[in-house]
Amino acid sequence: MTNHNLVLYPKNPAWGPSSLAPLADVLKAIGLLGVERSHGLYGTGPEYLGLITYLGCSPQVALGENEAATTIRINGIFDAPQFVHGANLKSPRCPQCRKTLAMPAASLRANRNLHCDHCGHEGNACGFDWRRSAGCARVFIEISNVFESEAVPGEQLIACLDAASDESWDYCYVRKAPG
Ligand SMILES: [Zn+2]
Structure with a gap:
């Protein structure tokens, strides 16, 4: 199954938090993250659709605890910046x-x-x-089931991430092919 992800990351590739807990706490507090399914992997929270802006007129968004529903993974902290990209990589x-x-x-x-x-x-x-087709960072927030340019992080979410980390955040789309 192909994986389409919206990936949020700090613009400064060298920056990494000392712990993921404060970031996760802030994202829980604003309602982006729901129930933790496994370590670092969450279901969507109650405010998800207010924090992520879907651009189509009738987006198909699967929320809740269903296995196929959208998940949010906090991925990191890597010792060195990781260059994250997928099959949709642009020049x-x-x-x-x-x-x-x-x-x-x-x-x-x-x-x-x-x-x-x-x-x-x-x-x-x-x-x-990379025109939003790749990101380079030590920590990533990966939101599943988002097709390229289908949705963007809202201003409130970006402002919240900026404030929680004292860094500017950006986003990209990564399509992971199977295998
Ligand atoms: Zn040049």
Whole structure:
């Protein structure tokens, strides 16, 4: 089964909390997280649909305790930044000249140091703009069953994450193919 995820992450790849508990507590308090199913994996909370904005006119959102229902996983804390991406990976934009790199996405996966053909800029893949198809961080909040661009985190949720961590947060979409 293919997995479609909306992934929230702090923009600063080097940042990591000393513990996940304060982050989880804040997300429980605002009603994003519901019942903890297993370690770090939660069902949706009572305010989920107020915190995540679905853009379609009649979104199909499965909530509750059903096995197929949407879940929220707090994933981390990794010792080093992880480059998270999936089958929907796009060619990134250069942080210097903003042009899109002319490289097949397949070749970008293994190559962590990228070179811009347009302006010559060279740098770690984390510093490039992946157009919401990848994220680089030490902690992630992964929301399942969200198709690419189907939903976005609301302002209240982003503001809450910013305040809880003293960092700016961003989001991307990651489609995980089976196997
Ligand atoms: Zn460039």
